Amino acid sequence: STTDVNVSLEISKTLWTNVTKFTYLKSPGIKYISPAEGPFEGGTRVAVYGEGFHLYGPDSAEGQGMSISCIFGRSVVAAHYVSPSEIFCYAPPRTTSSSMKAGHYVNLDLTLDYDASHPSLRIPSVPMMSLYQQLFYYRVVRFSITYANPLSGPRTGGTLVSAYSDEPFLNTGLLRCGFGGQLVAAQRVSPFRIDCSTPSVGAPGPVPLSLSADNQSLTELTVIDAETQKRVPL
Structure with missing residues (x-):
């Protein structure tokens, strides 16, 4: 699930190499989400099933300073670790308009982002990288x-x-x-x-x-x- 490579630095055609290594981690794979729909008010607990989530879990030493988030449309919410094959996110609320009578789909992206407070990072922030994409349906729920x-x-x-x-x-x-x-x-x-x-x-x-x-x-x-x-x- 990981690959180590040597890190070297070339200055004025002089190649400097030491034992420092950069580790490539396997990207978490997503298979499906459940449920794939919920009300506009948000709050639906959406389970994401796949593999490799343990590399970015709370106790992982490999994914230093990296964590998984979910993006519903343009709204970012934290992902909660359950197991190497499952995480979950709570769907955020969506605004409705008078023209939305049945609901609409939004992209559900799984992303990796960096914790800027991690001691190994020397930059204030790193843009998030979209990994996968699913569809989540926001329903207009009216019980009458x-x-x-x-x-x-x-x-x-x-x-x-x-x-x-x-x-x-x-x-x-x-x-x-x-x-x-x-x-x-x-x-x-x-x-x-x-x-x-x-x-x-x-x-x-x-x-x-x-x-x-x-x-x-x-x-x-x-x-x-x-x-x-x-x-x-x-």
Whole structure:
């Protein structure tokens, strides 16, 4: 994963050579990311899978002063080391405009940058070098639930709850229903209906109903109160 070469200096046709060596490190390879989409608000934990990440990990002596970052479009965020084959980054928020009704893609670049405070560096900064490129999709997430049924069931779980919306549900495999803090898969029955099977709980009682567009962050379900015309928890 590394290659050493001798470093020499030529001054006035005199070649000076010593035992100093420069080490070429293997560039980390990226295979895929998961998930490859998330809401405009950001915060999605994006796992990057590949190889060679240990060369630039927090305990690596080989990648002196170098670390891996992720760039979503033009926004730079730190990468967090998990293992030689996995790192993760949190997607930064993106601004939206009235013309963006479905979302858009941005390039997700994996980069190497230098820590200018490292004692081996004698320059204030070094431009980052783009290594690889993936695509990350920012979705405009709008949950507009009109009603859900049924709203009760046994604590052992298994109740099929249908949620209806006056706007089409996201056509994504990451859509989840939340019962309290538990996430379960949502089945898209039609553009305006999803079904979810309740999980089991330890004790009977009410729990908040919510939806997730990225299988991570939760948005509590609300409906418009007929009297106040304000949104209230479902």
